[in-house]
């Protein structure tokens with residue numbers, strides 16, 4: 001082994017991150033090695049608190065701080081509780097919040113249906129969604145899954161499940177790049193998709 005074990009260990013750990021190959025991982029590792037001590041310590045601290053300091057909102061399953069029961073959106077009295085926007089993951093909440101065009105609340109599925117990867121309805125927060133709908137007075141559900149194959153399939157599946165409940169169900173308008181990801185859409189495109197949302201039948 002050419003490199004001391006602690007260095008190799010960090011390179012290996014960083015290489016497992018999405019979008020980071022062995023080359024970038026090595027560059028980051030040597031950057032940290034030469035950086036002032038507090039830099040690595042701050043990073044280690046942030047990593048350690050990442051899981052222990054966060055939790056899922058018990059209502060919408062967005063990520064929130066560990067000492068809170070509900071995320072700030074669910075807890076806010078200013079949000080319209082008759083609108084529910086269904087998204088794939090917490091970054092989509094962030095993307096929609098950035099548009100400033102939505103005043104309802106959310107429900108985070110944590111993924112999409114994907115039979116190929118063995119992801120079925122029971123692996124997403126769908127049961128929790130149906131439970132919510134029994135106690136909350138929802139006027140409209142906006143299906144804001146990504147405009148991808150899996151996102152569309154998930155929206156279709158939810159439409160079928162929600163149909164018998166007699167709730168108004170809409171889907172974000174087309175115009176978002178197909179196969180794209182909500183979190184990378186620019187604010188105007190997302191705002192247009194939101195305001196042009198269409199009834200799903």
Ligand SMILES: [Zn+2]
Nearest residue numbers: 057060071074
């Ligand atoms: Zn919440």
